[in-house]
Amino acid sequence: MGGKRQLSASLEDYLEAIYVIIQDKDVARPKDVAQHLDVAASSVTNALQGLVKRGLVNHAPYDSIALTERGEELAVGVLHRHQVLTRFFTDVLSVDADAAARCACKMEHAVCDVVLNRLVDYAKFVKHSRPAGVRWVEGTGFVADEHLSEGGANA
Amino acid sequence: MGGKRQLSASLEDYLEAIYVIIQDKDVARPKDVAQHLDVAASSVTNALQGLVKRGLVNHAPYDSIALTERGEELAVGVLHRHQVLTRFFTDVLSVDADAAARCACKMEHAVCDVVLNRLVDYAKFVKHSRPAGVRWVEGTGFVADEHLSEGGANA
DNA sequence: CCATGCAGTTAGACACATCTAACTTTTTCC
DNA sequence: GGAAAAAGTTAGATGTGTCTAACTGCATGG
Numbered sequence: 001m002g003g004k005r006q007l008s009a010s011l012e013d014y015l016e017a018i019y020v021i022i023q024d025k026d027v028a029r030p031k032d033v034a035q036h037l038d039v040a041a042s043s044v045t046n047a048l049q050g051l052v053k054r055g056l057v058n059h060a061p062y063d064s065i066a067l068t069e070r071g072e073e074l075a076v077g078v079l080h081r082h083q084v085l086t087r088f089f090t091d092v093l094s095v096d097a098d099a100a101a102r103c104a105c106k107m108e109h110a111v112c113d114v115v116l117n118r119l120v121d122y123a124k125f126v127k128h129s130r131p132a133g134v135r136w137v138e139g140t141g142f143v144a145d146e147h148l149s150e151g152g153a154n155a
Numbered sequence: 156m157g158g159k160r161q162l163s164a165s166l167e168d169y170l171e172a173i174y175v176i177i178q179d180k181d182v183a184r185p186k187d188v189a190q191h192l193d194v195a196a197s198s199v200t201n202a203l204q205g206l207v208k209r210g211l212v213n214h215a216p217y218d219s220i221a222l223t224e225r226g227e228e229l230a231v232g233v234l235h236r237h238q239v240l241t242r243f244f245t246d247v248l249s250v251d252a253d254a255a256a257r258c259a260c261k262m263e264h265a266v267c268d269v270v271l272n273r274l275v276d277y278a279k280f281v282k283h284s285r286p287a288g289v290r291w292v293e294g295t296g297f298v299a300d301e302h303l304s305e306g307g308a309n310a
Numbered sequence: 311c312c313a314t315g316c317a318g319t320t321a322g323a324c325a326c327a328t329c330t331a332a333c334t335t336t337t338t339c340c
Numbered sequence: 341g342g343a344a345a346a347a348g349t350t351a352g353a354t355g356t357g358t359c360t361a362a363c364t365g366c367a368t369g370g
Contacts, residue, residue, distance in 0.1 A: 093273035106265035
């Protein structure tokens with residue numbers, strides 16, 4: 001699982017955007033990607049050339065964009081990191097959804113597998129132990145509920 | 156505190172390195188910075204020009220490097236983010252020190268204030284509630300100890 | 311069926327960050 | 341004090357990623 005990440009943050013963003021757009025509308029066009037990432041259309045063309053060169057995307061000029069198998073794997077990985085971070089921020093740290101997503105968007109390119117896996121496990125644990133567990137109380141901070149029961153959130 | 160971050164990850168690294176080196180040896184020279192960041196000496200010269208231009212560093216050619224007031228503020232901010240992340244990874248997630256530091260090094264440029272502050276609070280809380288609290292058990296995962304007592308880790 | 315307009319691409323500029331190689335300055339020390 | 345070594349800088353190349361402006365392709369509807 002995993003494997004080293006060598007893709008730039010920028011290309012990861014493009015890959016993720018393409019994946020999300022395809023999920024959403026079945027087909028991804030350069031224009032959608034440009035809007036999704038808020039970049040110029042020519043930046044998309046440029047990025048696509050890089051992704052095609054790396055064998056992550058299939059794209060003939062003026063045609064729609066498809067992910068290769070490898071490209072989809074990587075995109076799923078990026079999205080996974082994004083979602084793990086977002087969920088951790090909202091569920092464990094009680095950060096509001098907007099800020100969580102915004103922060104995750106940047107951090108998803110930097111988080112390593114070790115930390116990511118621990119975040120998953122920790123969030124899972126907290127979820128299972130709620131409402132008996134650690135809670136964020138506005139104006140007070142994190143507090144613990146009494147009588148926490150059995151744990152074991154896997155490994 | 157805080158204020159928007161507009162400095163590139165690269166320049167943040169240089170600023171942080173300079174700060175750490177000064178802490179450590181009282182004076183920072185380009186060579187130290189180059190070794191610290193594992194870059195070519197000319198890359199340091201180049202970065203210094205950027206930092207000087209931004210008023211974050213005082214540096215006359217062939218002389219040692221000093222941080223301006225503003226530069227030191229920013230450096231402290233970067234280092235703080237670094238340390239908060241590192242401590243969270245080790246203390247809360249039980250990630251080993253090496254991996255924690257390595258990951259923090261990259262994430263420190265992406266984490267936002269909201270999340271950072273929650274990480275501080277959460278780590279503080281966990282620390283205060285230990286050993287009665289959440290623990291990582293190798294081969295099992297996170298577990299909760301029974302009878303968690305009073306909380307309140309501030310806000 | 312072709313004119314218009316939008317989508318997409320290409321070309322060229324710019325900014326950033328890095329490197330190597332060559333040059334300059336400073337330090338060291340005989 | 342000067343030669344050799346070390347430290348620092350400059351110059352120039354490379355790679356990435358962004359933009360605007362101009363051009364190309366295409367799809368549509370008049």
